[in-house]
Amino acid sequence: MxxxxxxxxxxxxxxxxxxxxxxxxxxxxxxxxxxxxxxxxxxxxxxxxxxxxxxxxxxxxxxxxxxxxxxxxxxxxxxxxxxxxxxxxxAYKLETNSEAPAAGEGCDIDASVRFGKNVTLGDNVTILAGCYVGDHVTIGSGTLLHPNVTLYHHTRIGAGCMIHSGTVIGCDGYGFAHTKQGEHVKIYQNGNVVVEDNVEIGANCAIDRAVFGTTYIRKGTKLDNLIQIAHNCDVGEHSLCAAQVGLAGSTTLGRNVVMGGQSATAGHLKVGDFATIAGKGGVTKSLEGGKTYAGFPAIEHKMWLRMQAKIAGLLKGKK
Missing domain, CATH: 3.40.1390.10 (MurE/MurF, N-terminal domain)
Structure with missing residues (x-):
């Protein structure tokens, strides 16, 4: 256009x-x-x-x-x-037209799967019942989609991936501009999502397409169930995210970052390689790699433990 x-x-x-x-x-x-x-x-x-x-x-x-x-x-x-x-x-023009994908050898596709236009599958791809694979999607060899997975248009999935039921990849990010009268005007999300090789994504996750450019889930990363990855995030190689992690827009995780359950980040920040965020940790600023963080706002874990001990001591002192 x-x-x-x-x-x-x-x-x-x-x-x-x-x-x-x-x-x-x-x-x-x-x-x-x-x-x-x-x-x-x-x-x-x-x-x-x-x-x-x-x-x-x-x-x-x-x-x-x-x-x-x-x-x-x-x-x-x-x-x-x-x-x-x-x-x-x-904005990409959505249509209901469907056509058979260009599929490699050994693919196993349930009859109920719906494809858009210009879909490409590698060898030995398995897609189970109820999935939707949109226009211009590519899926690498050996990847498995469990039932009711949705891949929006222009999504790219690597080889050897596993995506569990109910997950949606490529949905619109949460982006609006606001008028002086307080009305909310949609910013159309015209990028895509790229999931690299050997990624596993749990059930009922949502990974948003980029506003412009690409949202990345890098190779070897493992996502638990019920995770939200917002638009333009870049999740580094071999990272681990436990259930209910949430990444706000344009967050960058380095490689081998670990995020505990219900931890989250604010947007437009970076977490360094080999950092660990404890469960329920709230990341409000960029963090160095190689350290463990906890609390809200997230601080180094040892400092957080000392702070909790002091708070407990103060409460005991009041008695």
Whole structure:
């Protein structure tokens, strides 16, 4: 899908003059190409403005001078809201059409499985009753889908994976812009999910597609039941997440991270390699690898134990 920039700006309510451009997508400042639209709404990304390759950027007037000369400044006092309005134009068009997948040797597919268009299966893929595999999905050799798994369009599953019943991969992330009147406008999630080789995902998990780009579950990772992975997360290789873990958007876990049951992270932070988060731990800032953390907000486990001991001592003292 491509649109003239003049048409996009007309529909989202922004004045535009100058040479018209053809826009084929939306991406972040750092990732946008010369044919894509981007946006700027947070000063922590200020240093990215002079270096963006975006064709045009939704931006407040006071920051527009920081853009490179090749980038068109689309002036607005609501860049995030205008992004949401523009995202609808690039949303994937869903259809009910179905066709047989391109399947390798030895596949075992239940008759009740529903496929979208342009699905590719490796060798010895097993898909049990009630699954839905959407358009342009690829599934690697030796992967098993238990009953009632749903793979949304453009999801990529690696080889040797096991996905348990009720799990949904590629659903929309929870993204909305807000009007001055307090209304919530959907930001269409136009990325995808990639699950690498030898990943096991438990029952009733939800892994959201990226807003732009990709949500990653890296090779060898094992997810328990009832886990939420939000849009644009990157779960590192061989990580372990126990039941009811929740990762907010754009969280990055390093390799071999362990997260105990009901632990969670805030968004846009990083947890280093070989870190452990104890059960019910709440990660509110980026954490170094190689350490164990506990509590809310999560702190080093030894410090948390000392703090609990002091609190218990204070309570005993009051008696």
């Amino acid at each position: 491509t649109y003239p920039l003049s048409e996009l700006t007309k529909h989202i309510g922004i004045a535009f003059q100058g040479e018209d451009l053809t826009i084929d997508g939306i991406h972040t400042l750092s990732e946008a190409t010369s044919t894509q639209l981007s946006f700027f709404n947070a000063e922590k990304y200020l240093d990215q403005l002079p270096h963006t390759k975006a064709a045009a950027v939704l931006i407040e007037e006071k920051y527009a001078k920081l853009l490179p000369s090749h980038t068109v400044a689309l002036i607005t006092d609501e860049p995030y809201l205008k992004l949401a309005l523009a995202s609808k134009f690039f």
